[in-house]
Amino acid sequence: MSSSAAPSGLVVLTDRRVARGPLPEVIAAACAGGVRFVVLREKDLPRAERLALAVELRSVLADVGGTLIVAGTDPLDGDAVHLPAAGPYPPPRLGLVGRSCHDEAELHRLTTEDYATLSPVFPTQTKPGYGPPLGAAGLAELIRVSPVPVLALGGIETPEQVEACVEAGAAGVAVLGAIMRAADPTEAAATLTRAFEEAVTPVPRSWHETTEAPPQPSAATTGGEE
Numbered sequence: 001m002s003s004s005a006a007p008s009g010l011v012v013l014t015d016r017r018v019a020r021g022p023l024p025e026v027i028a029a030a031c032a033g034g035v036r037f038v039v040l041r042e043k044d045l046p047r048a049e050r051l052a053l054a055v056e057l058r059s060v061l062a063d064v065g066g067t068l069i070v071a072g073t074d075p076l077d078g079d080a081v082h083l084p085a086a087g088p089y090p091p092p093r094l095g096l097v098g099r100s101c102h103d104e105a106e107l108h109r110l111t112t113e114d115y116a117t118l119s120p121v122f123p124t125q126t127k128p129g130y131g132p133p134l135g136a137a138g139l140a141e142l143i144r145v146s147p148v149p150v151l152a153l154g155g156i157e158t159p160e161q162v163e164a165c166v167e168a169g170a171a172g173v174a175v176l177g178a179i180m181r182a183a184d185p186t187e188a189a190a191t192l193t194r195a196f197e198e199a200v201t202p203v204p205r206s207w208h209e210t211t212e213a214p215p216q217p218s219a220a221t222t223g224g225e226e
Contacts, residue, residue: 006115006149007037007069007098010162010193011174013153014041014057019180023053028060030179033189036066039082039174043072051076069096082117098151107146117174118142120154122161125177140168159195166199 012035019026027038038061040054054076058068069080073088079095085106091097091113101107101116110116120133143150152165153174165173182188
């Protein structure tokens with residue numbers, strides 16, 4: 001595996017066909033809401049157009065210290081790719097390599113990848129009928145056998161779904177429609193990012209939840225007995 005950190009938190013996949021504005025603008029708005037990892041899809045574009053888009057998105061992400069990952073085998077002059085489950089095997093040697101997985105057999109084929117996505121977790125508008133959905137329980141089962149950190153993917157649109165994925169063991173959640181279709185990508189990203197951060201942050205237990213009684217003030221601190 002490379003030395004690059006695997007994606008975590010809220011990861012956005014692009015789809016210019018459902019985005020409510022030009023991709024660079026939508027991604028800039030998502031970054032304002034906390035996004036730091038973006039996966040460029042748009043595989044139907046000619047390479048020159050896709051490369052130009054990659055350059056533009058890298059510029060947007062550079063402003064927040066983010067990373068652009070390119071779906072497919074061509075890193076588009078970068079150093080990060082996200083590969084399909086079908087191949088190639090072994091993966092190329094790059095700074096950051098991820099792979100799409102859907103079941104235990106595909107997870108067992110991983111070798112030097114840095115992370116994997118598991119999908120679909122929930123029913124999804126982007127790929128209706130693709131599944132069946134793993135659900136939170138199915139996701140947790142696969143994460144337990146995964147040799148690499150996992151991003152939950154598919155139909156994740158609400159804070160409750162983000163929390164369920166984190167509780168299942170996901171290192172992050174990857175979304176498409178929740179940001180691409182959002183009227184306000186910044187607000188949508190901030191809401192889901194906050195849900196992720198709250199889910200991974202242990203909540204201090206209050207005194208009534210512990211078995212120990214709270215400390216009692218001593219005479220010295222209260223000025224003596226009355």
